[in-house]
Each structure stands twice: as structure tokens, then as C-alpha cells.
Amino acid sequence: MKGDPRPLLALQAIELEIVRHQELLAENASGQQEIMRQAAAEQQKLLAVEQQMERFRSEVGRHEQALKNHEEAKSKLLKQSATIKKNDEYQVAMAQIAEQDRAISKGEEAVLLAMEQVEKHQKVLDETRSSHDQFKAATAVRIREAQAEHARLEQELGELQTQRTTAATAVEPELLRRYEAVRASRTHSKRLPALVSVDGGVCARCHRQIPNKHCEEARHGEIATCEGCAALLYSEAALQ
Ligand SMILES: [Zn+2]
Incomplete structure (x- = not known):
């Protein structure tokens, strides 16, 4: 058939541009999803470090409580021993006090070690928090940019679709x-x-x-x- 291809070429150019915009919009949407996925993974990382900190802190608390129990037991034994008259009973009480002393010194060591662990982990936590904050700020910028790009593409797509309708009537x-x-x-x-x-x-x-x-x-x-x-x-x- 005879035909003037020019109006159709114009329509085609618009349609190819529409397809390109649709692809860019799809890429933009999956790009935004990827940004959100990365942000969630970063959040998860921070959460894990924070939870580890909670565990280390509660370990300190647990050792402190154990130490306190031994100290109380010791002072109770000391009070009791003051009233003991019999030598053999006194010897038993002294042995029990010595036992509490050993437990106390072990307990003090355990508290110190647990506190050291907390201190070390605090550095990790600080670093993780600061890199998380940076990541969060960068993420917010990336999302804003992607959303602006999405809005721009959608607007252009709308304009192209209007152009397409007009161009089709000329073919x-x-x-x-x-x-x-x-x-x-x-x-x-x-x-x-x-x-x-x-x-x-x-x-x-x-x-x-x-x-x-x-x-x-x-x-x-x-x-x-x-x-x-x-x-x-x-x-x-x-x-x-
Ligand atoms: Zn062919």
C-alpha cells in the first residue's frame, strides 16, 4: 500500500519514548526497593550490635548481683561468728567465710572482665551508630532523589501519552x-x-x-x- 510514513514515524518516536519512560520508571521503583532493603539491612546490623550490648550489660549486672550475694553472705557469717562460743563451730564459720572470700575475689574479677567487655563493645556500638547515621542520611538523600526522578518521569510519561493520542489521529x-x-x-x-x-x-x-x-x-x-x-x-x- 502507498502511504506517508512521516506521521507514523512521529507516533513511533513518541511510543518508543513512552516505552523508555516505562522502563525507567520500573528501574526507579526497583532502585527504591533496593535502597529500602539496604536501609533495613543496616538497621538490622545496628540492632544486632545493640542487642549484644544489652547482653554484655546484663552480664555485668548478673556478676554484680552474684558478688553482692557473696558479700552479704560473708557479713552474715561474720555476725554469726561473733556469737559462736564453741571452737569447732567457730572453725566451720571461719572456713565458710574463707570460702565466701574466694567467691568474692572471683566475683570481683568476673565483674571487671564483664565491664571490660562492655567498654570494648561500646566502641563497636559507637562506630556502628555513627556509620548508621551517615548511611541513614545518605539513604534519605537517595530516596528523595529517586522520588523526584520518579515524579519527573511520570509527568513526562503523561505528556507523552497525550502527545501519542494526538499523533495517532494524524496517521x-x-x-x-x-x-x-x-x-x-x-x-x-x-x-x-x-x-x-x-x-x-x-x-x-x-x-x-x-x-x-x-x-x-x-x-x-x-x-x-x-x-x-x-x-x-x-x-x-x-x-x-
Ligand atoms: Zn524484519
């Missing part, structure tokens, strides 16, 4: 129908043009050699069809 209906049939075909990548120039002698869509017959038709203003992929073929030469 001959039969040509539009053929073009849309190619674009709707299952094998058609929406990223590729459905209307391509034959002037290189090769279909720009499927890269097959175009028979001379079709090139000739196109040069005479026909819109030919690629035998390989059903793309619509036109020639720039016919537009001169």
Missing part, C-alpha cells in the same frame, strides 16, 4: 492498524521500532536482508512488509 487508519498489529505481536520487543527504513538494505528490526523487490516498492512510496519479522518498511528516498 492513515490502515497504516496505523498494520503498525499496531506489528507492535502487538508476541515476538515484538516494545523497545524496537515497528516501522523501519529499508535504505540500508537490512531490516532494522530483525537484521535480515530485504529483497530488492521490497526496497524498490519502498522507494516508490509503498509501505512494504519485512518477510522476516513483519516490520513495516519505508524508504527515506520516497520522502524526498
Whole structure:
């Protein structure tokens, strides 16, 4: 069929731009998801370090309590021993006090070790918190940028869709129908043009050699069809 490919080329340019925008929007959405996933992982990291700190602190508390119990036991034994009259009972009490003393010195050591652990971990916690804060600030910037980009793309997409509607009315209906049939075909990548120039002698869509017959038709203003992929073929030469 004869046909002026120019209005369709204009429509196609808009449609390819629409597809590009849709892809960019999808990339943007998955990019935002990735940012949120990283932020959640960072949060999880901080939480783990904080929980470890809680465990170390409660260990200090546990050792302090044990130490306090031994000290109380000792002072109780001391009070009792003051009232003991019998020598053998006194000896037993002294042995018990010595036992508490050993437990106390062990307990003091345990408290110190546990406190050292807390101190060491405090450094880790401080570093984790500060890098977490930096990450959080950077994340907020990245999300803001991505959202702004998303809004910009959506607005442009809306404008393109309006342009598309207008551009479609300028295309001959039969040509539009053929073009849309190619674009709707299952094998058609929406990223590729459905209307391509034959002037290189090769279909720009499927890269097959175009028979001379079709090139000739196109040069005479026909819109030919690629035998390989059903793309619509036109020639720039016919537009001169
Ligand atoms: Zn082709």
C-alpha cells in the first residue's frame, strides 16, 4: 500500500519514548526497593550490635548481683561468728567465710572482665551508630532523589501519552492498524521500532536482508512488509 510514513514515524518516536519512560520508571521503583532493603539491612546490623550490648550489660549486672550475694553472705557469717562460743563451730564459720572470700575475689574479677567487655563493645556500638547515621542520611538523600526522578518521569510519561493520542489521529487508519498489529505481536520487543527504513538494505528490526523487490516498492512510496519479522518498511528516498 502507498502511504506517508512521516506521521507514523512521529507516533513511533513518541511510543518508543513512552516505552523508555516505562522502563525507567520500573528501574526507579526497583532502585527504591533496593535502597529500602539496604536501609533495613543496616538497621538490622545496628540492632544486632545493640542487642549484644544489652547482653554484655546484663552480664555485668548478673556478676554484680552474684558478688553482692557473696558479700552479704560473708557479713552474715561474720555476725554469726561473733556469737559462736564453741571452737569447732567457730572453725566451720571461719572456713565458710574463707570460702565466701574466694567467691568474692572471683566475683570481683568476673565483674571487671564483664565491664571490660562492655567498654570494648561500646566502641563497636559507637562506630556502628555513627556509620548508621551517615548511611541513614545518605539513604534519605537517595530516596528523595529517586522520588523526584520518579515524579519527573511520570509527568513526562503523561505528556507523552497525550502527545501519542494526538499523533495517532494524524496517521492513515490502515497504516496505523498494520503498525499496531506489528507492535502487538508476541515476538515484538516494545523497545524496537515497528516501522523501519529499508535504505540500508537490512531490516532494522530483525537484521535480515530485504529483497530488492521490497526496497524498490519502498522507494516508490509503498509501505512494504519485512518477510522476516513483519516490520513495516519505508524508504527515506520516497520522502524526498
Ligand atoms: Zn524484519
